[in-house]
Amino acid sequence: MSNDILVFVELQNGDIRKVTPQLVSAARPLAEARGGKLHALLVGEGIGELARKAATLGVDSVAVVEDPSLADYTAEAYAEAITQASKRLGAGALLFGNTSIGKDTAPRVAQRLGVGMISDVTGTISTGGNPIFKRPVYAGKAVTHVEVLESSFVISVRANSYPSAPAAASPAPIQSLAVAPDPSKIRTKVKEVVVRAAGKVDLTEADIIVSGGMGVKGPEGFEFLRPLAEVLGAALGSSRAAVLAGYIHPSHQVGQTGKTVSPSLYIACGISGAIQHKAGMSTSKCIVAINTDPEAPMFEIADYGIVGDLFEVVPPLIEEFKKLLHG
């Protein structure tokens, strides 16, 4: 029973987050090695439609917990619902995305279940025996291999670290679980939730990021980069210096004190490449640096570079991508 694996399906803006099929592909070999089943768990209210969508993720079963106390996200209510659900399903291992919600809830669930947790996993080293996972430490300057010492555990996975599992041909069965947090035990009150940038590409999950630093010279500089992001379907990132200078909203900041991202393509425009910036993006699969200074440290970790003025390089770059992608 406890050989089963549970994937937490995080919902955002009425959809399933992009990291979820990546969790499924991380979980499948673990389930096979343990001879267990793979469950997807959805938590919330009025989420029947999304449960049907989750049924095609490539899991063996979908479990749904619906309760008014779960309409608004709180770590307390979610941790309780997920803990109860995982016990009910007999799941021994739980996978979360290392998202805002994952960071808030997964350690609470791990502690409540009394199990170990490995956070910000970027790869699987082995699934047989005690599984071993890879994760970055020291601001990305080292990578560790971490072994789980007990059969029950929690991991949280960095977005874009695993490929997305292909959609299933036939949908998995859906079951509704009658578990609910005890309302008297939920002490957290949600006063307000302000949603920003709904519908836009989320930075931490973006496949491509176009990022700007002090080299863009002002808020107009980010407007200048925006068409490049749009042609690529990319999210806009920034350095901290650009945020502090008031060029762009702090939610765009990449780095040690900003978001950790791992896209397949990161285009750094006018970013010097300070260690604190690299800490948030060095696991990107392909890095492009555009900088007037040939000595800029960003070139040290970049795969490709153009030494030049971004205001001269970006317009022909947009034209080239347009030709390539939109014929």
Added chain:
Amino acid sequence: MKIVVLMKQTFTTEARIELDGSGKPNDSKVKKVVNPYDEFAVEEAIQLVERKVAEKVTVVCLGPASAEEALRQCLAMGADEAVRVDSAGLEEADSSVVASVLAGAVKSMGYDLLLAGYVAVDDNAAQVAVRVAELLDIPQINVVSKLEVANGTATGWREADGRTEVLEVPLPALVTADKSLNKPRYPTLPNIMKAKKKPLEIKAPADFGINPPASKTRVVKYELPPPKSGAKIFKGTPAEAAAALVKALREEAKVV
């Protein structure tokens, strides 16, 4: 109102990471500091005292003797007292063990508000503070960029992916700091001198009646990322360089 702040001593982010003979990070040459996120937590605690919302700030660290320098730094910023729980035998302990020791210590000290960083920049775990809250059975507001404390409740603004959550919890509660919470002060020379006389107690887990459990995860290997060979630079006019870059991204890197 009494505030306890969890503080870990970490390497400076500028530090070069090297592995020693046993394959572990060699931290003997590395400069150690207060974990940057914990510095925000200490600053917030001191400001709450300055605003007369709280009376006392105790900083707690599980660590070796060398961590006392970081505790003195917190005292110099304005914390009232510090406790170092000795980590002898717990050098390799995982987050669940660290949390169980800290929860035991915090519980026996008493607190109304527990402040911490949301993540330690060395182990990048973001687990210990939340696990402590769970062990103490208190609510949390995690990764907070603005905090108000009044009438036995804490209200925190939390930047989550694509949204800002405003949450209210009754005290006692845990609040963990994000970078934009405040600007930590630099201790003045007189305050550095004063800090030398402030109480810094050294305890063992057993002093709080804690027998640390066994770790549930274990680091089996550290690796340094392979050095990148340097970027392939495209030369020529901007148009030529852009064309060559896009071609390489399509044909070589296969990312577009």
